[in-house]
Amino acid sequence: MTNNFNKNVSRWLSLYKDLNEGLKQLGDVANWASVIEADMRFICRVLDNSAALMTGQQPSSGPATSETSTAVQSTTSSTTAAAADASSAPIDASLQSQSQ
Secondary structure, eight states, rough: OOHHHHHHHHHHHHHHHHHHHHHHHHHHHHHHHHHHHHHHHHHHHHHHHHHHHTTTTTOOOSEEEEEEEEHHHHHHHHHHHHHHHHGHHHHHHHHHHHOO
């Protein structure tokens, strides 16, 4: 009887450990998905605001607009600096044709 009880307890512990590990992995996936979603939303805002600035429009207002505007201004500044660099002439020609 004791031997049977020990076997059952061992199986229960094994099942519990497997279940616990599975729940941890689900939590990790959910956390990963929310981080990726937040990153993608930020990237979309930056791209939308970059496009708006390139076409002379005002960047859209919304959550994190100030940080997005800072990122866009930094990107625009680096693009302008790249345009002055002769080694990036093919890229600059492409950027200039897009902005016109």
